[in-house]
Amino acid sequence: MTAPSAPAPALRYRASMPVRELLPIAIFLGFALFPLAAAFGAETYLLDLFMRVMIFAIAALGLDLLVGYGALVSFGHAAFIGIGAYAVGILAAHGIADMSISLPVALIAATLFAYLTGAICLRTSGVYFIMITLAFGQMAYFFASSLAPYGGDDGLTLHARSTLFGLSPFKHERLFYYIVLACLIGCYCLCRALVVSRFGRVFRGIRENATRMATLGFEIRRYQLAAYAISGALGGLAGFLLANATDFVSPAYMSWQRSGELIIMIILGGLGTLHGAIIGALAYMLLGEWLSGLTENWHMIFGPLLVLIVLLARGGLLGLAAQLRSRIRG
Amino acid sequence: MAEAVLRLESLHKSFGGLTVTSNVTFEVAAGELHAVIGPNGAGKTTLINQISGLIAPDSGRIFFAGRDVTDLSAPARAALGLARSFQITSILPGFSAIENVALAVQARTGSSFRFFGRASGEEALNMPALAALDEVGLAARANVLAGHLSHGEKRALELAIALAMEPKLLLLDEPMAGAGREESQHLIAALSRLKGRFPILLVEHDMTAVFALADRISVLIYGQILTCGTPEAVRADPQVIAAYLGEEME
Amino acid sequence: MSLLVVQILNGLQLGVLLFLIAAGLTLVFGVMNFINLAHGVQYMLGAYLAVMFYAITGSSFLALVFALLASLAFGLFLEFVVFRHLYERDHLDQVIATFGIILFLNQAVKYVWGAAPLSLPIPEFFSGSVVLMQGLTYPIWRLVIIASGLAVALLLYVLVSRTRLGMLVRAGANNAPMVSALGVDIRRLFMVVFGFGTMLAGFAGIMIAPILSVEPGMGDTILILAFVVIVIGGIGSIRGAFVAALLIGLADTLGRSFSVDILRLVMAPSPARTVGPAIASMLIYLMMALVLYFRPTGLFPTKGR
Numbered sequence: 098m099t100a101p102s103a104p105a106p107a108l109r110y111r112a113s114m115p116v117r118e119l120l121p122i123a124i125f126l127g128f129a130l131f132p133l134a135a136a137f138g139a140e141t142y143l144l145d146l147f148m149r150v151m152i153f154a155i156a157a158l159g160l161d162l163l164v165g166y167g168a169l170v171s172f173g174h175a176a177f178i179g180i181g182a183y184a185v186g187i188l189a190a191h192g193i194a195d196m197s198i199s200l201p202v203a204l205i206a207a208t209l210f211a212y213l214t215g216a217i218c219l220r221t222s223g224v225y226f227i228m229i230t231l232a233f234g235q236m237a238y239f240f241a242s243s244l245a246p247y248g249g250d251d252g253l254t255l256h257a258r259s260t261l262f263g264l265s266p267f268k269h270e271r272l273f274y275y276i277v278l279a280c281l282i283g284c285y286c287l288c289r290a291l292v293v294s295r296f297g298r299v300f301r302g303i304r305e306n307a308t309r310m311a312t313l314g315f316e317i318r319r320y321q322l323a324a325y326a327i328s329g330a331l332g333g334l335a336g337f338l339l340a341n342a343t344d345f346v347s348p349a350y351m352s353w354q355r356s357g358e359l360i361i362m363i364i365l366g367g368l369g370t371l372h373g374a375i376i377g378a379l380a381y382m383l384l385g386e387w388l389s390g391l392t393e394n395w396h397m398i399f400g401p402l403l404v405l406i407v408l409l410a411r412g413g414l415l416g417l418a419a420q421l422r423s424r425i426r427g
Numbered sequence: 428m429a430e431a432v433l434r435l436e437s438l439h440k441s442f443g444g445l446t447v448t449s450n451v452t453f454e455v456a457a458g459e460l461h462a463v464i465g466p467n468g469a470g471k472t473t474l475i476n477q478i479s480g481l482i483a484p485d486s487g488r489i490f491f492a493g494r495d496v497t498d499l500s501a502p503a504r505a506a507l508g509l510a511r512s513f514q515i516t517s518i519l520p521g522f523s524a525i526e527n528v529a530l531a532v533q534a535r536t537g538s539s540f541r542f543f544g545r546a547s548g549e550e551a552l553n554m555p556a557l558a559a560l561d562e563v564g565l566a567a568r569a570n571v572l573a574g575h576l577s578h579g580e581k582r583a584l585e586l587a588i589a590l591a592m593e594p595k596l597l598l599l600d601e602p603m604a605g606a607g608r609e610e611s612q613h614l615i616a617a618l619s620r621l622k623g624r625f626p627i628l629l630v631e632h633d634m635t636a637v638f639a640l641a642d643r644i645s646v647l648i649y650g651q652i653l654t655c656g657t658p659e660a661v662r663a664d665p666q667v668i669a670a671y672l673g674e675e676m677e
Numbered sequence: 678m679s680l681l682v683v684q685i686l687n688g689l690q691l692g693v694l695l696f697l698i699a700a701g702l703t704l705v706f707g708v709m710n711f712i713n714l715a716h717g718v719q720y721m722l723g724a725y726l727a728v729m730f731y732a733i734t735g736s737s738f739l740a741l742v743f744a745l746l747a748s749l750a751f752g753l754f755l756e757f758v759v760f761r762h763l764y765e766r767d768h769l770d771q772v773i774a775t776f777g778i779i780l781f782l783n784q785a786v787k788y789v790w791g792a793a794p795l796s797l798p799i800p801e802f803f804s805g806s807v808v809l810m811q812g813l814t815y816p817i818w819r820l821v822i823i824a825s826g827l828a829v830a831l832l833l834y835v836l837v838s839r840t841r842l843g844m845l846v847r848a849g850a851n852n853a854p855m856v857s858a859l860g861v862d863i864r865r866l867f868m869v870v871f872g873f874g875t876m877l878a879g880f881a882g883i884m885i886a887p888i889l890s891v892e893p894g895m896g897d898t899i900l901i902l903a904f905v906v907i908v909i910g911g912i913g914s915i916r917g918a919f920v921a922a923l924l925i926g927l928a929d930t931l932g933r934s935f936s937v938d939i940l941r942l943v944m945a946p947s948p949a950r951t952v953g954p955a956i957a958s959m960l961i962y963l964m965m966a967l968v969l970y971f972r973p974t975g976l977f978p979t980k981g982r
Contacts, residue, residue, distance in 0.1 A: 170769050217966055221973040224712060224768055228908040229969050232962040235901060239962075243955035295533060295541040295549075302530055305519040312479055313592065314505035314534035323540065353901060357776050364773055394788050400781025407774040408762055 121285065121372040128278050132271055144270050145342065150382045151281045152338045157362045157374035158288050159331030164360070165369030166292060167324055168304040172227045173214075173234025174359050177207045177329045179351030181336020183241060186253045186346030190246075196259035196337075203337040204330050210237070211329020215322050234356050241348040252347030259341050267341050277338055281375070284331055288371050291327070300324050361403065367415030376414055430493060432457050432596050432626045433478070438487035440473060440650075447473045448484065449650040455596065460618075460627045462637045465647035466671055471630045472514055474647065475600045478628070479511045480504045492595050505534070508595030512585040514604055514630075520574030524565055524584055527573050528556035531591035559591040560584075563617055579610040586617065596626050603633040615639055638662070646671060679813040684934045685927065690819050692926025693826025697881035698899060699906040699918040700833060701874025707913020707979055708849040708870050711760065712768050714775035717900030718782040719875050723748045723882025724891045725786055728795045737800035741883055748879025749872055756871045764867070779897070787893045794890035822884050829877065830919055837915055846870060851913070851979055902929075905961055909968045911975030920976065925961050932957040 128151065135143040156178050163169045184203035193199065214233040221229055242250045258267035267273045291297045300320050302310045307317055340346050349355070358381065366377025384402075388395035410417050431454035440448035447470040455461045465471055476482040478489060480501030488497045496504050519527050529552040533539055536551065546552070560566045563583040568576060573584060582602060589597055602618075603611050615636050621627065622640065631637050637644065638658050645655040648670050654661065661667055702716050726744035734740055759778065763771050798804075799818045806814040837843035845866055848856045857863040882896075889895065906925055910917025937953035944952070968976065 164769070170772075172772070217970055221969050224706070224912065225908060225969060225973060225975070227712075227768065227772070228904055229966060231901065232905060232908075232965045236959045236962040236966075239958035240955055243951070243958060245951060290543050293545045293547065294543055295539045295546040297542075298526070298530060298533070298546045299539045302519050302522065305521050306517055308481065309513075309517045309519065310530075311501045312481070312505050312511055313531050313588070314502050315539065316500065316502045320539070354897075357772070360769070361773055361776070364769065394784050396780040396784035397788065400777040400779070400784070403777030403780070404759060404774045407766070407770045407777070 117370075117372075121375075124372060124375055125278070125282055125285075128281070129275075132274060141270060144274050146382070146386060148274050148277050148342050149339070150379050151277045152335050152342060153359070153362065153382065154375040154378040155281055155284050155338070156332045156335035157359055157366075157378045158284050158371060159328035159335075160359050161363045161369065161371055161374040162288055162291070162324060162331075163328045164363060165371075165373075166297070166301050166304065167321060169219075169321060169325070170227050170360070171218075171230040171325075171328075172353065172356050172360065173230035173232070173237070174328075174332055175351045175353070175355035176234040176237035177211060177332025178336040178339060178355070179237055179241060179348065180207045180210055181333035181338075182340040182346045182350050183244075183247070183336075184333070185259060185337055185340035186255060187247055189255050189257070190253065194257055194260050196261050199259055200334075200337055204333045207333025207336065208326050208330045211332075212322065212326045215325035215329070219318050219321050219325065231353055231356070234351060234353055238348050238351040238353070241351060248347070250348060252345055252349070255340060255344045255346065258344065259337075273342070277342070280334065280338065284334070285371060285375070288331075292371070296320065296323070363413075365406065365413050367413035370415055373413055373415050380414060430457070431455060431490075432492060433628065434490040435478070436488045436490070438474070438477060438484050438489065440470075440477060440482065440484045447650050448477065451487070451647075451650070451652055453645050453652055453655055455626050455628050456643075457626055458623055459642040460622050460629060460640050462629045462631060462641035462644045463647055464631060464634075464637055464644060464671070467632075469647045470650040471647055472600060475511065475598055475628075475630055479509060479598055505592065508593070509598065510589040510592040510594035510596070511598035512582075512589050512600055512602055514600040516578070516581045516585055518573045518581055518584055518588070520572070522573055523570050524560060524573050524576065524580075524587075525553060525556050525569040527584060528559050528587050528591045529553055531559075531588045532556050535592060556591055559587040562590060562620075563587045564613070579606060579613070582606060582610070582614065583617070586614075590621070594625055596628065597621070599627060599629045599631075601630055601632060603631060603636055611636065679810070680934070682809070682813060683815065684930055686815055686819065686823070688927035688930035689823050689923065690826075690926070691930055692923035693823050693830075694881050694885060695899070695902055695906050695926055696919050696922035697826055697829060697877045697884075698903040699910070699922050700829075700915055701877040702903050703907040703910065703912055703914065703918045704846065704870050705874050706907065708846060708853060709764050709867050710853065711764055712771045712775065713760070714772060714900065715755065715778040715782070716874070716878055716903065717896030718779055718786075719748065719752055719878040719896070720882040720899060721786065721891075721893070721896035722751060722782070723879030724797075724886040724889075724895065725790060725795070725882075726879070727883040727886045728797050728891055729790075731797055737798075740797075744883050745876060745879060748882075749876045752875025752879070753868065753872050756868060756875075760871070761864075761867070783893045783897075792893060794892040796890060797886040799887040816888075818887060825884065829880070833915055842869070847979075902961070905965050907975075909965050909975055911977035911979060913979035914975070914977040917975055917977035917979075925964070928964060929957075929961050932960040936960075 128147065131147055132144060156174065159177070160171065160174045163171050181203040184206050185199045188194070188199045188202060218226055218229045218233065247253050258265065266276060292301070299310065299315050303315070303317055303320060311317055336350065339350065362377035362381045363374045364377065365380050366375065367373030385399070388399055412419065433455040435454070436452055438448050438451040451474065463471055463474070473482060477484045480496070480499060480503070484497070488495055490496065491504065491509055492507055494507070496507065519530070526547060529547070532552045532555045533546065557566060557569060560569055563586050565580060565583050565587060568580060573581065576584060586602065602614055606614060611633060618627070618640055629637070629640065641658055643655060644658055644661045646653040646661060646667050653666060653670060654664055656664070698716065698720055702713065705711050705713050723744060726747045727740050730743040731737065731740035734743070755778070759774065763774055803817045803821050806816050807820070808814050837846060845856060845861055849866060853863065856866070902925065906921045907918055909925070910921030933954070936957040937949050940949040940953045
């Protein structure tokens with residue numbers, strides 16, 4: 098029976114109803130209006146930055162599904178991003194640039210990898226689960242590094258972004274931006290629906306009390322595997338978009354440090370809330386950009402910051418906000 | 428003679444050098460409430476765990492509802508109609524009481540691989556759930572978070588969950604454990620209402636409940652079945668008194 | 678043939694190194710249920726401290742002693758300031774916090790000593806190579822590493838199985854709350870275990886410094902390998918760590934050297950040359966996946982009921 102690795106986090110942040118409805122809308126509105134503001138600044142740089150934020154947010158959503166709602170701490174999530182990206186890269190290297198092919202391939206490859214590795218990983222639990230997901234992530238990383246015809250360690254540059262039946266929607270920065278935003282909103286809605294569905298209820302129930310769920314008649318592993326596969330698919334989508342956004346594909350997309358960063362994002366925002374994953378991705382990447390602009394040694398500030406956040410801010414940023422609000426109310 | 432709904436044949440289980448279940452053979456007949464009593468450490472919970480499928484026996488066979496379920500997983504046995512409650516309350520604390528029970532209903536109605544639609548709004552699940560809650564007297568507390576219920580209410584919830592499964596056999600693992608006098612009396616009343624609706628295997632320490640409810644009693648000492656018979660017979664059995672009841676009944 | 682012997686020795690050396698790091702990791706994990714990602718930087722710090730003390734004292738021996746002590750001191754400092762607040766938290770929090778420490782220390786080391794790789798000369802007495810057999814010479818220092826690693830393994834074996842402290846550690850790895858309930862000062866036990874583990878990692882860094890280049894981030898890859906070792910070996914088991922470390926050291930080294938040749942037996946040279954290195958780099962992860970498939974808690978699990 099798979100169970101959380103240690104006592105579940107004591108404070109699971111649960112938003113009050115209005116917040117849960119309004120906050121995501123506010124976030125998406127913010128993203129939608131952002132290009133207007135960006136036009137006053139370094140537009141290309143800012144649009145690119147926020148596009149990457151949204152792309153990682155998609156991957157983070159998938160991870161929050163697993164970690165936040167299922168207590169399955171996957172430390173190899175970056176592999177799915179990498180697989181999606183490499184699907185684009187490898188197909189492009191062979192002259193196939195149409196997304197009607199590369200997108201399904203990216204999604205199927207990521208989902209398949211998730212399904213096959215998940216079937217093995219889910220036989221373990223707790224820290225062993227964390228380690229074996231890490232191992233598979235490393236496998237993907239090293240495998241990609243050894244693909245000499247596709248750049249190996251150095252990676253592969255994309256000379257053109259994915260097309261759609263001859264059209265190039267990704268060539269126009271703003272259009273691309275809004276397409277990514279649409280994907281993000283779509284994925285968010287999908288995850289929301291999933292979480293309250295019959296499936297989602299069983300999955301959440303497994304996190305609460307796996308033994309009880311088993312004795313009700315639910316085959317635990319089947320549900321976890323399905324969630325794992327779905328989360329992999331989301332990562333694959335993120336990878337597909339990332340390859341196009343950066344015109345580059347590299348094993349570094351799959352390093353364990355990237356997987357660690359994804360975990361940090363969802364913790365930072367607020368675990369198990371879905372919009373927390375988006376907020377976390379935004380906060381993490383903006384913080385990184387800002388700090389790295391300040392000093393070359395920004396990791397020396399960021400590292401301890403992470404430690405402090407873990408030690409003090411339970412429930413991440415959303416939890417902090419909730420605490421503040423109740424403090425203000427008295 | 429109706430076929431037994433549960434039959435154990437020569438069940439055996441050891442952990443390392445310790446034999447916890449030794450050559451246990453007994454059966455639960457259709458419609459009866461069969462109690463299993465015995466001192467602490469006799470192996471009662473391990474026996475229940477083997478019957479429900481959480482632990483695999485070293486040898487022996489388990490027959491349920493006419494099938495050999497020895498190799499079936501716990502979920503598979505639950506799907507066949509084997510419901511159980513736990514000695515230490517095992518509910519979903521973060522879900523409301525009605526959702527706890529609705530999940531039990533969901534398990535036996537249709538596929539749970541549905542990814543759309545709000546499960547908590549499904550009347551087809553909520554109606555039977557509410558009915559089960561009503562049976563144990565928790566209908567008024569349906570929307571309370573299960574983790575916020577009192578100890579006695581949680582025990583009742585466990586019973587409601589088991590009922591919602593429309594079981595072919597109900598395994599109850601010390602339902603009176605930790606219950607005060609009033610709670611015990613409520614539970615005994617609830618159980619006597621359930622008697623006859625479906626077969627119940629009751630593992631209990633509380634002798635008042637056992638002698639009030641049981642049709643037959645099996646006595647488990649050091650993993651072995653010492654004897655099995657009607658409450659009167661067991662009460663009078665000198666072996667049982669010596670091994671167990673002598674200390675329990677003043 | 679001599680290549681095979683050399684690679685076997687190299688594999689043993691890597692294995693012994695992994696054991697030194699994994700031993701501390703598995704103890705800390707087993708006894709305190711604490712995932713310490715920062716263990717790798719402990720190893721890196723040992724190497725940097727060795728370089729620094731050598732520059733100050735000019736003596737390899739003194740550098741070893743001081744670096745070991747400084748390693749221990751720093752480890753205990755980290756334990757006091759950060760780690761002991763994390764023992765009660767769930768693994769996710771521990772992963773993030775120790776990840777933050779990695780980020781910090783990797784950068785700090787770059788800040789203090791610069792990003793360029795540093796080197797340390799091999800102690801005079803052990804420099805040079807020795808002739809093992811006809812046509813085969815092997816560096817003495819590598820043999821020293823193997824020997825000292827085995828000596829540490831023996832020492833740990835004696836400590837853990839023959840002393841009272843060792844018994845407490847084994848009990849703690851099996852069921853820490855129970856040990857505490859029996860009246861043992863669990864805080865002190867934790868500190869001793871942690872300090873020891875830290876010293877082992879530092880020692881590994883000190884020993885490897887003369888043959889590897891000392892640079893920021895050198896602890897990261899070895900950390901992952903160490904985790905693979907303890908997972909395969911069984912968390913909390915020193916014996917498991919020893920067996921798994923040697924297994925992995927040998928598999929990784931031999932795999933990398935001979936993968937192409939082995940594959941050439943079953944396929945054409947050209948694909949073998951691409952597939953070979955790919956499989957070699959994935960080999961230990963495949964091993965881990967295989968072990969966990971059949972034994973989800975490792976080869977020598979310690980957790981009691």
